[in-house]
Amino acid sequence: MRKLMFLLKKELRQIRRDPLLSRAIIMVPIIQMLILIPAVNLEVKKIDLAIADSDHSPASRELLARLTGSSFFNVSSTADNYDDAEQILLKGSADMVLFIPEDFSEGLSGAGIPRLQVLSDAVNATSAQLGWAYFNAVVRDYNREIIINKGIAPASIPGINISTRYWYNETLNYKFYMLPGVLVILITAIGLLMAGLNLVKEKEMGTIEQINVTPVKKWQLIASKVIPFFIIGLLDLALGLIIGWILFGIPFEGSLLLFFACAAIFLIAVLGLALFFSSMASTQQQFLFIAFFFVMIFVLMSGIFTPAESMPRWAQDFNYVNPVAYLMRINRMVMLKGSGFHDIARDMGALAVLAFSFISFAIWTYRKRA
Amino acid sequence: MKRFMAFVKKEFLHIFRDYRTLIILFGLPAVQILVFGYAVRTDISNAGIAVLDLSHDEITTDITNKLESSGFFRIVYSLHSNNEIDAAFKEGIIKEVVIFPEDFGSDLTREGSASVSIIADGSEPNSANLVSSYTTAILSEYSAGLTKNISATMPVIRSEVRMYFNPNLKSQFMFVPGVITLILILVCALMTSVTIAREKEFGTMEVLLVSPLRPWQIILGKVAPYFFLSVINVITILLMAWFVFELPIQGSLALLMAECMLYILLSLSIGILISASVSNMQAAMFISMLGMMLPSLLLSGFIFPIENMPKIYDYVSAVLPPRWFINIIRGIMVKGAGFEIIWKETLILFAMTIFFLVLGSKKFKVRLSQEEK
Numbered sequence: 011m012r013k014l015m016f017l018l019k020k021e022l023r024q025i026r027r028d029p030l031l032s033r034a035i036i037m038v039p040i041i042q043m044l045i046l047i048p049a050v051n052l053e054v055k056k057i058d059l060a061i062a063d064s065d066h067s068p069a070s071r072e073l074l075a076r077l078t079g080s081s082f083f084n085v086s087s088t089a090d091n092y093d094d095a096e097q098i099l100l101k102g103s104a105d106m107v108l109f110i111p112e113d114f115s116e117g118l119s120g121a122g123i124p125r126l127q128v129l130s131d132a133v134n135a136t137s138a139q140l141g142w143a144y145f146n147a148v149v150r151d152y153n154r155e156i157i158i159n160k161g162i163a164p165a166s167i168p169g170i171n172i173s174t175r176y177w178y179n180e181t182l183n184y185k186f187y188m189l190p191g192v193l194v195i196l197i198t199a200i201g202l203l204m205a206g207l208n209l210v211k212e213k214e215m216g217t218i219e220q221i222n223v224t225p226v227k228k229w230q231l232i233a234s235k236v237i238p239f240f241i242i243g244l245l246d247l248a249l250g251l252i253i254g255w256i257l258f259g260i261p262f263e264g265s266l267l268l269f270f271a272c273a274a275i276f277l278i279a280v281l282g283l284a285l286f287f288s289s290m291a292s293t294q295q296q297f298l299f300i301a302f303f304f305v306m307i308f309v310l311m312s313g314i315f316t317p318a319e320s321m322p323r324w325a326q327d328f329n330y331v332n333p334v335a336y337l338m339r340i341n342r343m344v345m346l347k348g349s350g351f352h353d354i355a356r357d358m359g360a361l362a363v364l365a366f367s368f369i370s371f372a373i374w375t376y377r378k379r380a
Numbered sequence: 381m382k383r384f385m386a387f388v389k390k391e392f393l394h395i396f397r398d399y400r401t402l403i404i405l406f407g408l409p410a411v412q413i414l415v416f417g418y419a420v421r422t423d424i425s426n427a428g429i430a431v432l433d434l435s436h437d438e439i440t441t442d443i444t445n446k447l448e449s450s451g452f453f454r455i456v457y458s459l460h461s462n463n464e465i466d467a468a469f470k471e472g473i474i475k476e477v478v479i480f481p482e483d484f485g486s487d488l489t490r491e492g493s494a495s496v497s498i499i500a501d502g503s504e505p506n507s508a509n510l511v512s513s514y515t516t517a518i519l520s521e522y523s524a525g526l527t528k529n530i531s532a533t534m535p536v537i538r539s540e541v542r543m544y545f546n547p548n549l550k551s552q553f554m555f556v557p558g559v560i561t562l563i564l565i566l567v568c569a570l571m572t573s574v575t576i577a578r579e580k581e582f583g584t585m586e587v588l589l590v591s592p593l594r595p596w597q598i599i600l601g602k603v604a605p606y607f608f609l610s611v612i613n614v615i616t617i618l619l620m621a622w623f624v625f626e627l628p629i630q631g632s633l634a635l636l637m638a639e640c641m642l643y644i645l646l647s648l649s650i651g652i653l654i655s656a657s658v659s660n661m662q663a664a665m666f667i668s669m670l671g672m673m674l675p676s677l678l679l680s681g682f683i684f685p686i687e688n689m690p691k692i693y694d695y696v697s698a699v700l701p702p703r704w705f706i707n708i709i710r711g712i713m714v715k716g717a718g719f720e721i722i723w724k725e726t727l728i729l730f731a732m733t734i735f736f737l738v739l740g741s742k743k744f745k746v747r748l749s750q751e752e753k
Contacts, residue, residue, distance in 0.1 A: 030662050049678045049689050099544050100715055118535045125538050132543035133714050135551045136423045136510070142541050143517040150520055153537045160534065164492030170523045171495040174512045176502030177469060187505050207662070295574055296400040298665060303403050303411075310415050315683055317507045319427055319475075325419035339472060346503035349470045 013226060017234030025208070025238060034204065035242055039196055039250040046192045047258060050315070051184045057141040059083040060104035062090040067115035069156075076152050077108075082144040099131045106130045106141050118156060178263075178346050186261065189254045190341035191314040194276075194334060196250050197243045198309070201277045203301055205239035206284035210297040213288075232373060236281045243277045244270065263348030272340045272358055275365050279333040282368030289376050308334040333368075336361040383593060387601040394575075395605055404571070409563045409613055413620045416555040423551060424510050429476040430457035430468050437485030443522055447478070452514045469501055476500045476511045488523070545630075545715050552625045557709035558682030560617050560640070561702045565676045567610050568647030569654065570668040572603055576655035577664035595744065603648045610644045611637075630716030639712065639726065643705045646733040647672075650701075653740035676702035704728050 025031050059077060063070050078085045088098060088107065095107040109127040117124030128145065132138040151169070158164055179186050212218045221231060247270070254260045262269075283304070291297035311325060312318065312334040318326065329335040336357050343349035351358075395401050429447070433440050447453050456474050459465065465477050479497040487494035498515055500508035546553050576599075579585040588598050614637070621627040629636060650672065658664045678684060679693060680702035686694055697703045704725040711717035719726070 030666065034666070045674065046678065049693050050684050051689060055685065055687055096544075100717060100721065118537075120535060123538055124535050125540070128539060128541040130541055130543050132546035132549055133553050133710065135546060135549035135553070138543055138546075139423075139549065140510070140513055143513060146539065147516065147520055149537055149539055150524060153535075157534050157536075162534065165490060166492070167527045168488045168492045168494075168523050170488065170519050171493060172498060172516050172519055173495065174498040174500065174516070176500050176505075176508050176512075177466075179502030179505060179508075182502050182505035182508060184505050187503060291400060293578075294665075295578060295661065296398065298574075299400045299404040303408055306408065307411060307415060310412075311419055316420050317424060317427070317475075317504060320421050320424045321419045325415075342503055343470070343472045347470050347472070347501075349472065353470045353472065 014230050014233055017226065017230060018237060021234050021238050025242075031204065031208070035200075035246065036249075038199060039246045040253060042192055042196050042199075043189075043250055043253040043257065046195075047185050047188055047254070050188045050192075056084045057082060057106060057137065057144065058086070058104040059106045059108060059141075059145075060086050060088040060095070060098055061108045061110065062088050062095065063110045064090040064112045065110045065114040069115040069118050070110045073110070073149070073152055076148055077145075080144070080148050082141075082148075095129055099129060102131070104131075105137070106145070108145075185258045186346060187342070189258065189260050190345045191312075191338055193247060193250050193254070194312075194337045194341055195309060195314070197247050197273060197277060198280055198305060198334060200243045200246055201239055201280035202284045202287075202305060203298075204242075205236065205281055206288050206297050206301055207294050208239070209235050209284060209288035210291055210294050214293045228376065229373070232285065232376060236285065239284075240274075240277050240281060244273065247273050260345070262345055264344035264350065268351060268354075269341070269344050272337060272344070272354070272361065275358070275361050276333055276337045279361065279365035279368045282365065282370075282372040283333075285372035285376055286368070289372070308332050311335065312338045314338055330360070331364065333361060333364050336364070384597050384601060387593060387597070388604050391601055391605045395609070401571075405567060405609060405613070406616070408566070409559065409617055410620065412559045412563070413556070413617060413624070416559060417552050417625050420555070421551055424507055424514070425452060426454050427452060427476070427507065427511055428456040428474045429453045429478065429511070429515075430459050430465075430474045431455055432459040432462070432465070432477055432479045434482045435480045435484035439485035439488060440480045443480075443519065444478075446518055446522055447515065450514070450518055452511075452518075465499065474501070475504065475507055476515065478515060488526070550625065550627070552621070552627055553714050555682070556617065556621045556625075556627060557706050557713060558680070560614060560709060561643075561676055561680060561682065561705050562673075563613055563617065564610055564640070564644055564647055565672050565702065567613060568606055568644055569651040569672045570665070572606050572648060572651035573654040573658075573664040573668050574661050576602055576652070577658055577661040580655070581660040596741075599652060599744065603652065606651075607644055607648060610647075611641065614640045614644075627713070629713050631712035631718065635719060636709065636712045639705075639708050639722075639729075642726070642729055642733065643701065646701055646729055646736065649733055649736040649740055653736050653743065656740055656743040675700045679703065680706045682706055701729060701732055 025035075061074060061077070063074060074085065077083050086104065088094060088104070090109065095109070098104045098107060107129040109129075111125055111127070113122060114124050114126070116122060126149065128142070130138045130141060154167055154169055157167055176182055212221070251262075255262070284301070287300045287304070288297055290300055311321070311328060311332055313321075313329075314334075318329060318335060318339075321329075340354050340357050340361070343354055395405070431444050431447075433444065444455065448455050453476075457464075457468055459468060459477065462479075468474055468477065477499045479499065481495060481497070484494045484496070496519060498512050500512045502508050543549060576585075579588065589595065591598075593601070618629065618636075622629075651668070654664055654667050654671075658667065675697070676682070679686070679689075679697035679700060681697075682702070686697055686703070689697075708722045708725045708729075711722050
C-alpha cells in the first residue's frame, strides 16, 4: 500500500509538471462547454419559402398572409418563372418555392380545380418532409374555412384542434439537450484519451524499463496510472457542470449523488478501455489512432446527436456494449427529467457489468513489459 | 530524383507496416460511411409513445391504430389518468403522450371540432419536434378523411410537390460530403503534422536533414504518400456511396476530383504549418484536433446547420476551409452544380492554400537555419 502511495505521488507530480497535460485538464472542460454547447444546434429553423403569385387575387393574398403568419415559414416573393425557381433552390436562397397559378381564385370560386404547386429542396430529407407537412396543414385550414364560409355545416368537415406542450424543457432549448451529452464526451476525453496517452508515454520513452526493475507489482503500476485520471475525470465533470450551470442555466432535476455515481462507474469502464488500447500500442501516435477510431464510433452510435431509438436493430444491439450510450441516456434522464434510481436501475446495472468486465479484461491482458 | 523516389518509398513503407495507421486510413472512412449511412438518422421511426384515451370511442381507437400503423410510432402504454404521465416519461421509454379528452368522438362528429393535447418529452428537442409534427400531420389527415357530403362544386385545393435534388428523400445525401471533409482533414492535417512533429521530437529530423536530400524534398517526400492515399480515400468513399447507398454524382466527376485535390493540398499545407510551428507531437495532436477536427465536425454545417448558431460562429467558420469545401461537394454531388456556381468557394480555398503554403515554408526555413548552425 505504501508503494502505491509513492507511485501515486510520482504520477500526480508528473501530471502537474507536464505543461500540456496540466493545462489541458483545466482547459478541456472550459473549451468544450464554450464551443460545443452553443454550436451544436439542430433546432428546426423556419423554412424559407419563396412564393410566386401569378393570381394576384384576394384569395391568393389571404393564403400568403396565412403562410406568413404561421410560425413555420420565412416568406419572400419571387418571379413566376420555373427556371428562376430552380436557380433559387440551386443557390440555396430558399428551401421551398410555391407557385400560385393564375386560375387559383377562379378554381376556388367553383370554376375548375384550385391547384398549388410546390418545389422543395430535398437535400435534407427530414426538413423537406416537415416543410411539406407544415404547408399542407396551413392550406387545409385555409381551405376548411373557405368551405365553411360557403354555408356548409362545420360538422360535415370536421377539424381537430391540436395543442402541443413540451415537458421538462418547455421552450425546447437545445443547450439543455446537448449539455448532458457533452459532459459524457468530456469524461470520455479524460478517461480514455488522456489517461491512455499517459500510459503509453512511459512505454514510448522507455522509462517503463526502469519501473520494471523495481519491485513494483503489476496491479500497483496500473492503479497508480489509473487512479489519478479517475479523480481528474470526476473533478472535471464537476467543473463542467458548474460552467454549464453558470453560463447556460442548465437545470438539474435529479440527484447529484446518483449522477456522480453513474459517472464513476462509467469512468472505470473507459479507463479499462484506455488500459486495453494502451497495451495494443507502443507509441502515443498509435494509441491515438486506435482510441480515436473507437471513440468516434462509440460517440456517434450513442445517440448524442440523434435519437438512438430510430437506429436499426444491429445498431441498437451494438449499444448494449457501448458505455457511452448508457451514460448519455442516464445523464439526460437524471439531469433534465429528475429520473430516480429505480428508473435508471437497469441501465446502471448494465453499465456496472460493462465496467467490471472491461477493467478485468484489460488488467488480465496488460503486460508490464513493453 | 532517384534519391527522392527512394525516400518516398521509405515513407510509404512506414505507413503500411503499422496496422494502427491503416485502421485510421482505411478503417475509419469505411466505418464512418456505414455508421452515418445506417445508424445516425435525424428522422424518427418506431418511437415509443403513450395514449391517454379518456373518450374510448370508435374514432379515438381508429386514430390510435393510424398512429401505430404509420411506422413512426409504437404504442408502449395506454394510460388511464393524468397522474401517470410523469412516471411514464421518467422511465425514458416514451417520447410523447397523446391525450384524447372525454367525448372526443362525439364532439368531432356533432360539432365538427374537437381538441387533442400532445405532450412531448422536451429533454430531446429534436425528437420532440419531429414526433409532435408527425402526430399533427396524421391527425389532420385523419380529420380531412372524415369530410363528407360536400357537393362536387365545393373547391378542394390540390397541392402537388416536387422534391428537388433528392426525389427519394434519402437522408444519406447530407453526410457523404461531411465524411469526405472529415477524413481528408484527419489524414492530411492530423497524420502529416503528427508524423513530422514526431521526427522532430525524436531528433530523427536532423538525421534526414544531413542527408543529401534538400529540405523541400524531405517535406515533399513526407506529404506525397498522404496526398496519394487521400485521393484513394476519396475514390473509396465515392464508390461506397455509389454502391451501398446508390448515391449518384449529379455533377461532373472531373470537377469533383479537382476540387478534392485542391482541398487535399490545402489540408496538407495546414499540416505542414502545424508541424513547423510545434516542437513535439502532443502539441501537434492537440492543435490539429482542436483547431481542425472539431471545427470540421461542428462548424462546417456538416451535421449542425450554421444558420442555427450564434452569429459569431458564422464568422469563425468563414475563415475555416471545411465550410467552403462542404458547400462545393454538396453542390457538385447532390445538386449537380457546375463551376459557375461554386467558383467563389473554389477561389477562397485556393487563396487559403497559397496563404498556408507560404506561411508554412517561411516557418520551416527559420527552423532549418537554426538547426543548420
